[in-house]
Amino acid sequence: MRRRLVPYxxxxxxxxxxxxxxxxxxxxxxxxxxxEGDVVNGFALTWHWQNxxxxxxxxxxxxxxxxxxxxxxxxxxxxxxxxxxxxxxxxGGVRKTTYLFLMLLPFFVSFVLRTFxxxxxxxxxxxxxxxxxxxxxxxxxxxxxxxxxxxxAGLTYNYLPFMVLPIYVALERVDPTMVEAAQDLYxxxxxxxxxxxxxxxxxxxxxxxLMTFVPVSADYVNATVLGGTNxxxxxxxxxxxxxxxxxxxxxxxxxxxLMAILLVGIFLYARALGTEDVLEVATR
Amino acid sequence: MTTDPALLRGMTRSRRDAxxxxxxxxxxxxxxxxxxxxxxxxxxxxxxxxxxxxxKTKHGHLNFANWTLYMDxxxxxxxxxxxxxxxxxxxxxxxPDDPQWFGKIAPQLQAGQSIGYDLMVVTNGLEFTKLTELxxxxxxxxxxxxxxxxxxGGPYKQESFDPGNVYSVPYATGLTGIAxxxxxxxxxxxxxxxxxxxxFKGKVGMMSDPxxxxxxxxxxxxxxxEKSTPxxxxxxxxxxxxxxxxxxxxxxxxxxxIDALSRGDVWLTMAWSGDIFQQNLSEGSNLKFVIxxxxxxxxxxxxxxxxxADNPVDAIMMMDFFYRPDIAANLAxxxxxxxxxxxxxxxxxxxxxxxxxxxxxxxxxxxxSPLVFPSDADYAKLRxxxxxxxxxxxxxxxxxxxxTAG
Numbered sequence: 001m002r003r004r005l006v007p008y009x010x011x012x013x014x015x016x017x018x019x020x021x022x023x024x025x026x027x028x029x030x031x032x033x034x035x036e037g038d039v040v041n042g043f044a045l046t047w048h049w050q051n052x053x054x055x056x057x058x059x060x061x062x063x064x065x066x067x068x069x070x071x072x073x074x075x076x077x078x079x080x081x082x083x084x085x086x087x088x089x090x091x092g093g094v095r096k097t098t099y100l101f102l103m104l105l106p107f108f109v110s111f112v113l114r115t116f117x118x119x120x121x122x123x124x125x126x127x128x129x130x131x132x133x134x135x136x137x138x139x140x141x142x143x144x145x146x147x148x149x150x151x152x153a154g155l156t157y158n159y160l161p162f163m164v165l166p167i168y169v170a171l172e173r174v175d176p177t178m179v180e181a182a183q184d185l186y187x188x189x190x191x192x193x194x195x196x197x198x199x200x201x202x203x204x205x206x207x208x209x210l211m212t213f214v215p216v217s218a219d220y221v222n223a224t225v226l227g228g229t230n231x232x233x234x235x236x237x238x239x240x241x242x243x244x245x246x247x248x249x250x251x252x253x254x255x256x257x258l259m260a261i262l263l264v265g266i267f268l269y270a271r272a273l274g275t276e277d278v279l280e281v282a283t284r
Numbered sequence: 285m286t287t288d289p290a291l292l293r294g295m296t297r298s299r300r301d302a303x304x305x306x307x308x309x310x311x312x313x314x315x316x317x318x319x320x321x322x323x324x325x326x327x328x329x330x331x332x333x334x335x336x337x338x339x340k341t342k343h344g345h346l347n348f349a350n351w352t353l354y355m356d357x358x359x360x361x362x363x364x365x366x367x368x369x370x371x372x373x374x375x376x377x378x379x380p381d382d383p384q385w386f387g388k389i390a391p392q393l394q395a396g397q398s399i400g401y402d403l404m405v406v407t408n409g410l411e412f413t414k415l416t417e418l419x420x421x422x423x424x425x426x427x428x429x430x431x432x433x434x435x436x437g438g439p440y441k442q443e444s445f446d447p448g449n450v451y452s453v454p455y456a457t458g459l460t461g462i463a464x465x466x467x468x469x470x471x472x473x474x475x476x477x478x479x480x481x482x483x484f485k486g487k488v489g490m491m492s493d494p495x496x497x498x499x500x501x502x503x504x505x506x507x508x509x510e511k512s513t514p515x516x517x518x519x520x521x522x523x524x525x526x527x528x529x530x531x532x533x534x535x536x537x538x539x540x541x542i543d544a545l546s547r548g549d550v551w552l553t554m555a556w557s558g559d560i561f562q563q564n565l566s567e568g569s570n571l572k573f574v575i576x577x578x579x580x581x582x583x584x585x586x587x588x589x590x591x592x593a594d595n596p597v598d599a600i601m602m603m604d605f606f607y608r609p610d611i612a613a614n615l616a617x618x619x620x621x622x623x624x625x626x627x628x629x630x631x632x633x634x635x636x637x638x639x640x641x642x643x644x645x646x647x648x649x650x651x652x653s654p655l656v657f658p659s660d661a662d663y664a665k666l667r668x669x670x671x672x673x674x675x676x677x678x679x680x681x682x683x684x685x686x687x688t689a690g
Contacts, residue, residue, distance in 0.1 A: 038674040039390070040417050062689065125548040140485060145549060146535050228535050229528055230690040237689060244494075244683050246390070246414075253437040 020131055033252035043249065046231070051253035059254060060133050066234040067261065069148070073155035074163075076238045078205060079213050080156065081163035085204075089171035103164055115154055129154035146228030154222040159215065163208040170204025206273060215261055234258055337425045337596075345372050346598035349385075349401040351585070352377045353562065354456075356618040361611045368605070379405065381493075381538065386411040390443050393420040396674045402593040402600055405455050407459055408445040408584045409495055409669060410677055412452070415588070419623040421451040422589040428600045429453065431607035443584060445671060452586035453603055454463060456558075456621040459655070459666065460496055461580040463545060463555030463573045473552055476503045476578045480523075485532050489553030490524075492536035494576075494684040495669055496581070501684070502556060503578040503667075512669045514676075517683045520578065535686040541565055546569060557655040561620035565646060572654060575665050582666040619645060620656055 033051055039045035044221030056063065088099045106114060122128055122144045132138045144150050174197055182192035227233075234254060241251035300465055348362075355361060362373045379385045385406065406412050415421050425432065432453050440454045464473045468486070469513060479488050479500070490499050499509040512520075525531055534550050541553045542560070557664045561575040587597045587606070605611055612625035613632045629651050634665030636647035656663050672680055 038678065040414060040674045059689075113554070119543070120547070123547040125550055143549070224538075228690075229533050232690045240685065240689070244389040245685075246387065247678070247679075247681075 009081045029252045030256065033126065033256055036205070037249075037250075039246040048249065052257060055250055055253045056257055059234060062232050062234045062237050062260070063261070066217045066258070067265075068151050069155060069233060070213050072152045073216045074209055074213045076152065076156040077160055077163040081097045081160060081167055081208065082201075082205070085164050085167040085171055089168055089174075090176075092143065100165075100168065104161055107161055111158060112221060112225075115221060116156060118157075118226060120152070122150070127256045145226060148227075148231050148233075149220050150226040151231045151233075154226045155219060156224065158219075159212040162211040166207035166211065167201060167204040170201040170207075174200045200272065205271070207226075207268070210228045210266060214266070217262060218258060231263070303638070328370055328371045333423045333425050336422055337372055337428075340597050342371070343595045344370060344598070346374070346403060346602055347401045347596045348373055348375045348599075348602065349374065349404040351379045351405060352454075354619055355615065356403070361606065361616050364611060364614075365602060365605050367396045369601060371601065373602065375399075382407050382409055382411040385655060389590065390414075390418075390420075390525070392417070393592060396592060398592045398594055399519075399590055401590065402595040402599040403587055403589060405529045405585050405587055406452075408443065409584060410672060412445060412586065413671055414674075416446070416451055420591050421492070422593065422596055423450055423592055424453070424589070424600065424603075428597075429604045429607075431604045435609060435612070435624045435627055436623050437624055440584070443653050445584075446586070446667060452588040453586045454624040455496035455587045455606065456615070456619060457584045458493075458580060459557040459575060459580050459582055459658070460554060461557065461573055461575045462552055464570055465541075465545060465548070465569075465571055465658055466554035467570070468548065468551035473572070473574055474577055475498060476576045478555075478576075479502065480527050480532060480554065482530060482532060484551055485530070486534050487549075487551040488527075488532050488690075489535050489537050489541045489550035490527075491541065491554045492537075492679050492688045494688070496554060497536065497688060498680065498684045499581045499667070500524075502579075503576065505507060505548065506578070508579070508667055509581065512681060514683075517680060521683045521687060524684070528690070536690075543656060543659045558619055559625075560655065561655050567618075574661055575654070575658075577665070579665050579667050581669060582622075585621075617650060618657055620653070621651065622656055622658060641649045 031045055032043070034045060034048045034049065035043040035046050035051075036048045079167050086105075086124050088096055092099050120126060123130075124143045124145070125133070129142065129144065133140060133142065178196055178200075179192050179258045183189075187195060198271065199248060214239070217233075218235045218238075220239050223231050223233040238258075240253050241247045243252070329477070354377070359373075359375055362375055366372055385404075386437040392399045394633075406415065427450070432449075433665060436453070440457075441449060443454070447451050462473055462476070462479065466472070468487070469478075479485070479490070495591070498517060498520060501524040502509045502512050502674045504518055504523050505516070505519045507516045507520065535544070537544060537553065539559075541555060542563055545553050545555070545659065546567060552629050555573060555575055560571050563569055564571055587603045589603075593599055606615065608627055609625055611630050612623045613628040613635065616623040616628055617632055617635065630649060633651045636644060638652070639647050650656050658666070
């Protein structure tokens with residue numbers, strides 16, 4: 001009898017934690033998303049589905065832009081992270097941990113501070129653009145800050161380690177003798193990479209995409225700090241609706257819309273990639 | 285057996301709190317079914333003041349929440365206060381802006397819990413209105429505010445947002461106008477229309493706060509913001525949209541416009557008066573601030589006591605202390621915003637006469653600065669924020685956030 005209870009007791013702390021701090025708030029937020037009213041006169045649950053339809057139609061631009069920035073930044077992360085992770089995993093030798101640590105070093109500095117430092121670095125008359133402009137290499141009105149490019153670049157920079165680490169872990173697990181075996185079977189280096197190493201590393205890429213695409217699409221700091229007049233992301237809208245307007249229903253509705261889109265996107269992506277078990281991969 | 289009445293009071297109070305806590309837990313669970321009740325308070329009755337303050341005593345300590353860079357680094361007024369009253373002050377500059385501060389404290393105030401501060405500073409905007417309407421503020425006992433009665437300037441005793449200073453007294457007042465770098469613009473800026481000049485394409489900063497940017501849009505189309513109608517808002521929004529579509533606006537800024545201006549990312553921008561003065565003093569920059577000919581807005585940051593304050597008596601004493609002319613002068617010398625105490629002008633002039641070197645130059649600039657002591661002609665150009673009902677606020681925000689949200 002006691003033995004049968006043990007597994008339940010083990011799940012109890014974590015289960016309670018999730019129930020109290022995840023499930024309950026989710027239910028509360030879900031009910032908020034169907035309410036009407038304002039903070040002074042109160043909110044009433046009226047099954048106001050228009051929160052969703054109005055939210056989507058009003059903020060369609062920002063939703064699409066967030067997903068686009070998410071895709072661009074995630075793709076840029078893969079392009080930057082894969083070679084780096086590959087090099088550390090196969091050529092890092094005894095210094096692997098040092099290189100990984102160096103990769104992570106910037107992230108010991110606050111996220112907001114790092115993003116703000118870009119503003120100084122890339123200011124219109126700052127230390128990078130100023131000299132190039134006075135040398136006549138760039139037109140006077142050229143600027144990097146306050147553009148979509150700056151936002152995507154900032155997102156890429158801020159989420160890069162979340163791509164590097166899972167890819168590194170996947171590549172690290174690839175047995176080098178597999179590559180030798182491929183070469184014994186007359187595969188060239190490129191062939192061995194494409195047919196053996198790369199497929200084996202895909203779960204790492206998948207995990208990396210999960211860990212970057214989702215937070216990147218919902219990010220609001222980069223757009224606030226590095227964006228201009230037409231770079232607002234849906235995260236900014238939600239933050240604004242919550243904290244500035246106290247319009248909880250609309251904010252909750254948009255949050256759930258974003259969540260639904262991301263979930264559907266991730267599952268479609270998992271399907272397309274042919275990964276057998278999304279959860280199994282995601283938990284590696 | 286005798287029962288200590290204080291103990292009894294304490295017990296009933298904590299029991300009430302416990303019941304309330306259970307009530308809220310229940311409310312949380314029942315939320316899915318019944319919605320969230322509004323907390324709209326009844327208008328204050330005459331005996332509210334008496335009822336609240338009866339039996340309240342001084343505790344010798346107080347927690348003070350303020351905005352960043354809103355007092356000198358040495359915290360001179362607080363030290364003087366401790367010297368004069370024996371009350372110690374924990375001072376934190378934790379308020380980033382009104383909406384975020386309101387968002388942070390509202391749930392605690394709604395639940396009847398202490399927010400950890402006894403005195404806070406909030407601008408006369410939408411959040412101030414919400415705080416009063418929700419009954420989150422303590423009605424002030426004016427018998428405890430003798431310095432305020434004696435020294436506050438006339439206009440500060442009849443603010444439209446809090447007639448009779450029922451809930452608040454001003455901490456400092458400032459203007460929203462245009463700041464610019466004359467080296468970059470190449471000419472003096474005098475008009476709101478300069479913010480629409482295509483010559484400054486991509487070099488104009490506007491504020492993202494819906495009230496601030498809305499006001500400027502209305503000045504641009506010749507409307508007094510305080511008397512505006514929803515039709516005026518739409519006209520103003522169209523004007524602002526045109527400015528955005530032409531690529532004239534670099535960005536809609538929060539309080540980071542000042543860095544953008546000193547870095548040269550923008551050449552002219554909407555700005556708060558004291559910021560520019562402080563920036564020039566600390567960075568030696570040569571930025572200018574102007575009250576545009578069409579008008580500018582004047583706002584007031586107010587001291588108030590949240591309903592759940594633990595040390596209200598200490599807090600109201602602190603409030604009153606800021607109305608001593610020497611303390612008001614000290615504050616104005618550092619923050620360079622408009623002081624609600626006219627008598628501070630002479631104190632500053634006297635300080636300037638005593639000072640030497642760089643300090644002298646700095647101090648003697650203050651009594652003549654229109655940013656700290658605006659002239660009557662300046663005052664004539666200043667307009668107030670419009671107060672908005674919750675329903676109006678929703679429309680108003682929708683109209684102007686459509687632009688800033690981009």
